[in-house]
Amino acid sequence: MRQIKAIVEKYQIQLINAQSSKDRYTSILSRWRYGLNVKLVHTRRQTPQSVGGWLQNTFYTKGTDKIIVISEQLKKTFIRQGIPASHLEVIYNGVHPDFFAALDDNKVQALRSHYQLTPEDRVIGCVARLKKQDQLVRALQWLGKEVKLLLVGVEVGTFDELAHRLNLTQTILYAGKVKREELANYYALFDVFVLPSTTDGFGLVLIEAMGMGIPVIGTRSEGIIDVLENGKNGLLFEDGDDKGLADSIELIMNTPQVRNELIAAGRIAVQQTFTLERTIERYEQFFEALIGN
The missing domain is CATH 3.40.50.2000 (Glycogen Phosphorylase B;)
Structure with a gap:
């Protein structure tokens, strides 16, 4: 003092x-x-x-x-x-514009090779410390084998026991902790971004993903609903509704019009409000x- x-x-x-x-x-x-x-x-x-x-x-x-x-x-x-x-x-x-400028296509391709991602794979991403990602793991039960979940920010193996029980061990990938200046390269791997948290006051990772042109899904909880308008610039699901989360992921992956509209609106929201x-x-x-x- x-x-x-x-x-x-x-x-x-x-x-x-x-x-x-x-x-x-x-x-x-x-x-x-x-x-x-x-x-x-x-x-x-x-x-x-x-x-x-x-x-x-x-x-x-x-x-x-x-x-x-x-x-x-x-x-x-x-x-x-x-x-x-x-x-x-x-x-x-x-979000700082330098965050997006850090994207390196060569590093993105190296990461795709590291995780053995094929052109057919669809990647769900989550960048966060431990924030109810178990909901994401359980949602994988209703999605196809080509869908992979890449978790950034949690320790490797955190959800292995749950994944083993659900026979999803080949579906979950871990990045561990990643330096902030490298995060954009991980976002570039994602087809859909999900934040399943119920404690975030805002959800900075959502606007990072939106700014990267990734459709986003978040829990209908405080903070997140300040960023996401359901059906406009993102999708919301109820906490604990694993099947509802899976349905939202599937809607984005299988409906190009919905996907493209969410991407466009997300970018506009970041440019106009969240810089x-x-x-x-x-x-x-x-x-x-x-x-x-």
């Missing part, structure tokens, strides 16, 4: 934006302890998982000037948990208004 005080005073900082749970506590306590003359804003990206309840919410509300959330649905969650609506500001995430430039612009406007510049 002394370091925060020293930095604020040395550089005459007017505003602190805390991004992680540790930063949130430290920033509030530092301002209180040292009487720092700074505005304090927290950014929240996920549904709250802690059990602090009303006491923690009061601490965050009293200790900050504003809380930024990354979706309208996440805002509603915080309101239900006792944070005043007037204390919350929605600013969507955005990093737009996110930065919104942050700057918000911060300047807060400090009175």
Whole structure:
């Protein structure tokens, strides 16, 4: 906390934006302890998982000037948990254009060879840490043998036991953890992208996939429904409805018109709403208004 005080005073900082749970506590306590003359804003990206309840919410509300959330649905969650609506500001995430520029066709072909993907194979992709991908594994039961599932971000073998029980061991492929600068090459392998999470406050990977021209499917849950409009720029399925998820995948794979419409609308959504430039612009406007510049 002394370091925060020293930095604020040395550089005459007017505003602190805390991004992680540790930063949130430290920033509030530092301002209180040292009487720092700074505005304090927290950014929240996920549904709250802690059990602090009303006491923690009061601490965050009293200790900050504003809380930024990354979706309208996440805002509603915080309101239900006792944070005043007037204390919350929605600013969507955005994707950097350099993400798409990192695509390397030679690396994509090398990955296709590595995973022994044939021209007939149809690849479902998911880029996420452990976020209910078991739903995706179970959905494979209703899809053809040419359909493969490539999981990026989870440990190799995570779903081997489930896959073995369902006789799907040859269908599931693992990439493990991948460096961000290499992710575009993995997205390029996907025919469909699925995010089966129920805890994402937004779902940045969805707009990355949409920007890459990949049709997307997500759980009908908070955050994701801020990004996806069912039947317009993506498809939604109910959490736990493995067959419904399989049907959505099949619809995209077997109906070119639906696939092409979702791809086109997804790209437009990213270009118009979910760019990093737009996110930065919104942050700057918000911060300047807060400090009175």
